[in-house]
Amino acid sequence: MADSRTPRSSEGLGSSSPAPAVTRAAAVLDALAEAPSGRLTLSDLSRELGIPKSSTSNLLMALEEARLITREGADFSLGRKLVELGAAYLSRLDEVQEFYKFCEQAPTLSGETVRIAMIDGDHIIYLARYEGHPAVRLTSNIGDKMPLSLSAVGKVLLAQLHDHDIEAMFPDDVELPVMTPKSLRSAAELKAQVAAIRKQGYALEDEESTLGVVCLAVPVPTHGAHGPSLGLSVTALKATFSEEQAALMVKELKELAHSLGNPMG
Amino acid sequence: MADSRTPRSSEGLGSSSPAPAVTRAAAVLDALAEAPSGRLTLSDLSRELGIPKSSTSNLLMALEEARLITREGADFSLGRKLVELGAAYLSRLDEVQEFYKFCEQAPTLSGETVRIAMIDGDHIIYLARYEGHPAVRLTSNIGDKMPLSLSAVGKVLLAQLHDHDIEAMFPDDVELPVMTPKSLRSAAELKAQVAAIRKQGYALEDEESTLGVVCLAVPVPTHGAHGPSLGLSVTALKATFSEEQAALMVKELKELAHSLGNPMG
DNA sequence: CACGCTTGTTCAATCCACTGAACAACCACC
DNA sequence: GGTGGTTGTTCAGTGGATTGAACAAGCGTG
Numbered sequence: 004m005a006d007s008r009t010p011r012s013s014e015g016l017g018s019s020s021p022a023p024a025v026t027r028a029a030a031v032l033d034a035l036a037e038a039p040s041g042r043l044t045l046s047d048l049s050r051e052l053g054i055p056k057s058s059t060s061n062l063l064m065a066l067e068e069a070r071l072i073t074r075e076g077a078d079f080s081l082g083r084k085l086v087e088l089g090a091a092y093l094s095r096l097d098e099v100q101e102f103y104k105f106c107e108q109a110p111t112l113s114g115e116t117v118r119i120a121m122i123d124g125d126h127i128i129y130l131a132r133y134e135g136h137p138a139v140r141l142t143s144n145i146g147d148k149m150p151l152s153l154s155a156v157g158k159v160l161l162a163q164l165h166d167h168d169i170e171a172m173f174p175d176d177v178e179l180p181v182m183t184p185k186s187l188r189s190a191a192e193l194k195a196q197v198a199a200i201r202k203q204g205y206a207l208e209d210e211e212s213t214l215g216v217v218c219l220a221v222p223v224p225t226h227g228a229h230g231p232s233l234g235l236s237v238t239a240l241k242a243t244f245s246e247e248q249a250a251l252m253v254k255e256l257k258e259l260a261h262s263l264g265n266p267m268g
Numbered sequence: 269m270a271d272s273r274t275p276r277s278s279e280g281l282g283s284s285s286p287a288p289a290v291t292r293a294a295a296v297l298d299a300l301a302e303a304p305s306g307r308l309t310l311s312d313l314s315r316e317l318g319i320p321k322s323s324t325s326n327l328l329m330a331l332e333e334a335r336l337i338t339r340e341g342a343d344f345s346l347g348r349k350l351v352e353l354g355a356a357y358l359s360r361l362d363e364v365q366e367f368y369k370f371c372e373q374a375p376t377l378s379g380e381t382v383r384i385a386m387i388d389g390d391h392i393i394y395l396a397r398y399e400g401h402p403a404v405r406l407t408s409n410i411g412d413k414m415p416l417s418l419s420a421v422g423k424v425l426l427a428q429l430h431d432h433d434i435e436a437m438f439p440d441d442v443e444l445p446v447m448t449p450k451s452l453r454s455a456a457e458l459k460a461q462v463a464a465i466r467k468q469g470y471a472l473e474d475e476e477s478t479l480g481v482v483c484l485a486v487p488v489p490t491h492g493a494h495g496p497s498l499g500l501s502v503t504a505l506k507a508t509f510s511e512e513q514a515a516l517m518v519k520e521l522k523e524l525a526h527s528l529g530n531p532m533g
Numbered sequence: 534c535a536c537g538c539t540t541g542t543t544c545a546a547t548c549c550a551c552t553g554a555a556c557a558a559c560c561a562c563c
Numbered sequence: 564g565g566t567g568g569t570t571g572t573t574c575a576g577t578g579g580a581t582t583g584a585a586c587a588a589g590c591g592t593g
Contacts, residue, residue, distance in 0.1 A: 024288075065288075065294075066290060068285060085354045086357055088346060091301035093351060095306040095346070
C-alpha cells in the first residue's frame, strides 16, 4: 500500500456547514461504516478525512462518550447506539409492521422471500425482510444498500421519479456498476426499462445482480407527503420461476403495496 | 402529565465535552429516538435539551445534511442513514452470521425462536433473531432494548459481571421495572438469582416480562478483550414447555455459545 | 381583526472550540 | 542502542461557531 487509500474529501470547505463539528462527526461515522475492516485508528481517520489529528481526537472522544463509536485499544469502530437508533427509526415505520403481517397471510407470498426497501440517495436500502422460504436464504440483510440500476426495487423506484431527476442521476455517459454479465450497462438501457416499468407497473430483475436469481418489484404509492418512496420485491430462483407464478406474485405485491399506501386498510 | 416533559439536561456543562456540538447532536438523536411519536420540532428540541434555538437550528441543519435526521415540514425525525450505520455495525459482528447458520442446523433450536443480545449500559440490546417457529412471533425486534432484570439474557449477562459492578447498578433499595406479577421486585431477589445462574450456567425467565412466555439464556464466553459480553436466548410458550426440552435447548445453546466464543470453530 | 403566544430564521459581537506545532511513547529496522 | 518513522496527546493563540435579541410568520381565541 504505497500510495495508501484515496482521501475522499479535500474539498473541505465546499459546503461550509453551520455546525462543522457535526458534519465531520458524520463523516467519521461514514468512514468507519465503509472501512472494509470496520476499524480505523485516529491517524487513519485524520488522514482520510483531511482533519487535523488534534481535532479528530476531540471528535472521537465526543463520539465515544455518546457511544456512537467504540474504542478498542487504538482502533475505533461503530458503536452499539447506532443499532438502537436504527431500530428506533424502523420501529416508527408502520409499514414495516404491516408488511410482516400481510406476508404471513398472503397465499403465494407467504412461501417466498419478500423485502421492503426505500430509496436513499442513489441507492436503495432494505428495511425489512420476510422469509417464508428457508431454503433460499439471501445474503443481503436489513440496512444493506444496493445501486438503483442493479435491483428490481431500485428500478421500480427510479421509475417513480421525474425524468429530469433520472437524467441528472444517470447522464448518458454514466458508468453503471456491474455485478453479472446480465447487469445493465448503459443509461439508455436503464431508461428504456424505466419506460417499460411505467407501463406495466412492476419491474423485473433477471440475474442482473446474482446469477440464478430473479426479482420482481412494485412501488408503494406515496399518498401525498408522508415520506420517501417505498418498494416491495420478491426474490426467487430462476430455475423454479414460471410466468403464472410471477403473475400471482405481482398481484399480491400490488395488493400489499396498496394496503401500505392507504393506511386505514 | 400537566407539567409537560422533564427537561433532561440542565446540568449542561457538567461534562464539558471536547466537541460540544457533537455531544449535543447525539443528544438530539437520543431525544428523537425516545420521543413517543418520533417527531419533534425545533422548539421541542431546544426546550428539552436546553439548547438555544439558533444553535439547535444549526445542529439540525448539519444533521439533516448528513441525513442522520429528516425534516418533514416543521417536524424532525431520525434519518435513514442510521439504519445503514446500524446495519454496518451488525454486519461486522461475525457472531451474528455464525449465529444464523448454527440455528438452522441445530436439531432442537432450528424450530425455536432464538436471539442473540449484548449488554449495553443498564440494558440489553437484541442483535439478531432467528425464527424457526413462525407460530410464535415475538413483538421484540432487532435493536430493541430490555432492562437487565426482566430478561433471561439480561440476568445471565449480569451474572458475568463482578459483584461490585452489580452492587453499583443495583443497590439494595433500587426499584426494579415491573412488567408482570412475576417480575422480580427487589435487588435481593435479583442477586439470589445471579448466584444461582453462576452455579447452573444458564438463566431462566419465567413469565417475568410476558405472561405465558418463558425464556432460557446462556452467556457467550468472551475470550479475552474482543468486545462486550454476548448472550443467547430461546423463547418458548410456557404451555408447551417441558423439562426435557429445556435441557436440550440449554445444551444446544451452550454449543452455540462455545462456537461463538472460539471463532476458529 | 387585533391580540397574545407560539413558531423558525437572521445577524453582529463574543467567546470558546479548533488548530498547528511541539511533545512523549512506541515500534521496526538496521 | 541508535535512528527514522510512526503513533496519540498536550497546550496556548486565534478565527469562526455560538448565541441572544430582534425579526417575521403562523395560529388559535375571544
